Amino acid sequence: MFAALPTQAHARLVRHRMLFLKEIPMGLVNFLLRRLLAAIPTVGALVVATFVIMRVLPGDPAIFFASSPVPTAEETAYVRQKLGLDRSVPEQLLIYLKDIGSADLGMSFTTGRPVLTELRERLPASLELATVALILALTVSIPLGVAAAIWSGSLFDHAARIISSIGVSMPTFVTGLILTYVFFLWLGLAPEPVDRIDMFITAPPRITGFLLIDSTLSGDWAALQSAAGRLVLPSVTMAIFVLSPLTRMTRSAMLGVLSSDFVRTARAMGLSDRTVYVRYAFRNALLPVLTTMGIVFSTMLGSNVLVERVFGWPGIGSFALNALVASDYAPVQGFVLLMGLLLIGINLAIDVAYGLADPRARRAS
Amino acid sequence: MMQRISALLSHACRMVARNGVSLAAVGIVTLLLCLALVGPMLTAYPPYVTDLANVLSPPGRLHWFGTDQLGRDVLSRVVASARIDLFVAVCAVAASFTVGVGIGGLAGYLGGAFDLWTSRVAEMVQVFPLFVLAMALVAALGNDLRNVVLATAIVNLPFYIRLARVEVGVLSTQLFVEAARVAGNGDARIISGVLLPNVMPNLMIQLSVNLGWAILNAASLSFIGLGIRPPTAEWGIMVAEGATQAMAGHWWLIVFPGFALALAVFAFNLLGDALRDMFDIRSR
Numbered sequence: 077m078f079a080a081l082p083t084q085a086h087a088r089l090v091r092h093r094m095l096f097l098k099e100i101p102m103g104l105v106n107f108l109l110r111r112l113l114a115a116i117p118t119v120g121a122l123v124v125a126t127f128v129i130m131r132v133l134p135g136d137p138a139i140f141f142a143s144s145p146v147p148t149a150e151e152t153a154y155v156r157q158k159l160g161l162d163r164s165v166p167e168q169l170l171i172y173l174k175d176i177g178s179a180d181l182g183m184s185f186t187t188g189r190p191v192l193t194e195l196r197e198r199l200p201a202s203l204e205l206a207t208v209a210l211i212l213a214l215t216v217s218i219p220l221g222v223a224a225a226i227w228s229g230s231l232f233d234h235a236a237r238i239i240s241s242i243g244v245s246m247p248t249f250v251t252g253l254i255l256t257y258v259f260f261l262w263l264g265l266a267p268e269p270v271d272r273i274d275m276f277i278t279a280p281p282r283i284t285g286f287l288l289i290d291s292t293l294s295g296d297w298a299a300l301q302s303a304a305g306r307l308v309l310p311s312v313t314m315a316i317f318v319l320s321p322l323t324r325m326t327r328s329a330m331l332g333v334l335s336s337d338f339v340r341t342a343r344a345m346g347l348s349d350r351t352v353y354v355r356y357a358f359r360n361a362l363l364p365v366l367t368t369m370g371i372v373f374s375t376m377l378g379s380n381v382l383v384e385r386v387f388g389w390p391g392i393g394s395f396a397l398n399a400l401v402a403s404d405y406a407p408v409q410g411f412v413l414l415m416g417l418l419l420i421g422i423n424l425a426i427d428v429a430y431g432l433a434d435p436r437a438r439r440a441s
Numbered sequence: 442m443m444q445r446i447s448a449l450l451s452h453a454c455r456m457v458a459r460n461g462v463s464l465a466a467v468g469i470v471t472l473l474l475c476l477a478l479v480g481p482m483l484t485a486y487p488p489y490v491t492d493l494a495n496v497l498s499p500p501g502r503l504h505w506f507g508t509d510q511l512g513r514d515v516l517s518r519v520v521a522s523a524r525i526d527l528f529v530a531v532c533a534v535a536a537s538f539t540v541g542v543g544i545g546g547l548a549g550y551l552g553g554a555f556d557l558w559t560s561r562v563a564e565m566v567q568v569f570p571l572f573v574l575a576m577a578l579v580a581a582l583g584n585d586l587r588n589v590v591l592a593t594a595i596v597n598l599p600f601y602i603r604l605a606r607v608e609v610g611v612l613s614t615q616l617f618v619e620a621a622r623v624a625g626n627g628d629a630r631i632i633s634g635v636l637l638p639n640v641m642p643n644l645m646i647q648l649s650v651n652l653g654w655a656i657l658n659a660a661s662l663s664f665i666g667l668g669i670r671p672p673t674a675e676w677g678i679m680v681a682e683g684a685t686q687a688m689a690g691h692w693w694l695i696v697f698p699g700f701a702l703a704l705a706v707f708a709f710n711l712l713g714d715a716l717r718d719m720f721d722i723r724s725r
Contacts (some may be wrong), residue, residue: 118568129577245710247661247702248661250695250700250702253684253687253699254695256688257687257688257692257695261688370568376570377573378570379570379572408580412577419569423568
């Protein structure tokens with residue numbers, strides 16, 4: 077009865093849904109506004125936190141920035157005045173806020189370029205890697221989790237559980253190095269773990285900064301092939317690490333849905349297993365998985381630092397790491413700020429997506 | 442009380458015996474703890490003595506795990522690492538557990554403004570990738586072992602605060618807590634005698650999973666050159682030092698310390714799962 081809806085009724089249903097989407101209900105607008113407002117104090121706290129981190133970092137920046145190796149007292153005093161370090165702390169905070177407001181994140185003295193430029197050039201590399209890894213992890217873990225839930229308690233379920241716990245226990249840097257050893261050094265299948273594209277291939281003109289998209293847009297197949305080849309090992313490395321939480325979440329969400337009343341009803345009405353699993357259970361199980369995406373993405377951006385290090389990936393993680401080792405703190409500050417903003421944005425997007433998908437989530441929380 | 446403990450123990454034994462995976466987890470964790478305690482006494486070579494006549498020799502009869510670029514025995518170094526990595530993990534987790542459960546428990550019990558603010562701060566910290574936060578903290582506090590412990594503990598704190606808060610918050614509305622209050626018990630007694638014993642099982646499960654995470658965190662920090670410094674024998678450092686050698690074909694320099702690290706993390710994760718099976722009343 078549900079499996080084959082009469083076409084006319086079906087069409088009415090679809091039309092009804094579209095109407096519902098067209099006139100956006102007030103509850104939704106309220107919900108979106110409330111979510112946006114709630115993000116403001118978080119952003120504020122983040123900005124203050126990055127300022128505090130800069131304050132407590134060791135070393136006197138004035139001595140660092142002074143030009144001569146053994147700076148005189150006047151020289152440090154001059155630099156200090158120039159950097160605003162002779163002002164009171166609240167005043168310095170105000171200066172910092174003004175700088176951020178005018179998109180000035182300071183200079184990196186290891187590369188000699190503005191931090192903002194560096195971050196803007198490198199961010200697409202990190203995002204491309206993380207996105208590909210996430211897609212990879214989802215395409216493996218969702219079917220795995222669903223299957224583990226459907227055949228829960230079976231040998232397959234246990235195997236899936238053990239395999240995914242091994243994945244989360246493997247340190248990303250060890251996985252990365254071993255994959256490189258096997259596929260680059262031993263089998264010779266993978267390209268060398270340096271940079272995003274072969275050095276003898278000219279990168280496609282920068283449109284989005286995502287090499288896969290840019291090379292497709294400009295029809296440069298050699299570049300696309302090279303960029304895709306370089307992406308395989310780092311993204312697999314990263315995907316392995318987040319496989320376990322995603323699989324577990326999918327499994328437990330699916331188990332919860334499968335034991336609910338509406339699934340029992342659907343079964344009792346004689347619907348095929350396929351319809352029950354795909355149309356009724358799976359869709360509802362995806363919602364809880366959506367909420368874990370924030371944590372998963374956060375974990376990925378954290379492990380990005382290690383993966384970029386192992387694969388010589390020119391992203392923001394390796395940039396921040398090099399700066400950190402060289403006691404170059406402006407890039408570190410910019411990196412932490414960018415990372416925080418990115419994650420606040422992602423969490424906001426997830427909240428909104430959840431609110432769109434499930435009206436119950438729109439209530440004040 | 443004694444009866445309860447013996448009942449719990451026999452239940453635990455039954456579960457362990459029935460479940461091979463749990464047995465393996467308990468076995469590996471015990472082995473690791475033993476290695477950390479007495480391991481360095483068992484190995485044939487001292488972990489820090491170089492032997493330049495014998496550099497980069499592959500695994501063999503004399504050196505089971507081979508030697509590194511300075512001729513140091515990899516097996517001795519892998520074993521010696523267990524102590525330092527477990528030490529960091531145990532200290533950090535113990536600190537964040539004590540402080541976090543204290544703050545979170547109070548927040549859950551008292552509610553009000555204190556609860557609101559601690560939850561807000563904990564939520565904000567948790568938005569961040571923990572590893573990046575730990576990285577920034579070690580850089581800010583100074584690059585040594587003590588600060589690795591401190592950074593790992595701080596980063597972990599919000600997790601325990603939120604967990605303890607939720608657990609205590611749910612429990613405080615239960616009838617038996619009300620009954621304890623009506624019977625004339627004070628706040629301190631209700632917290633220590635009624636609430637804490639009841640939230641402990643769930644917290645213990647997290648403790649084990651967290652130990653694995655803390656080991657991973659410490660090793661990752663030293664891999665990128667923060668915290669524990671060479672020539673200390675430590676899994677992360679050994680992998681970092683071996684990385685360039687490995688690309689010249691000396692695979693044993695990354696495989697053995699890398700797998701030792703993975704095994705330690707895996708064992709604690711598995712133990713967490715086993716504990717969950719054991720203590721989760723619904724699954725009994």
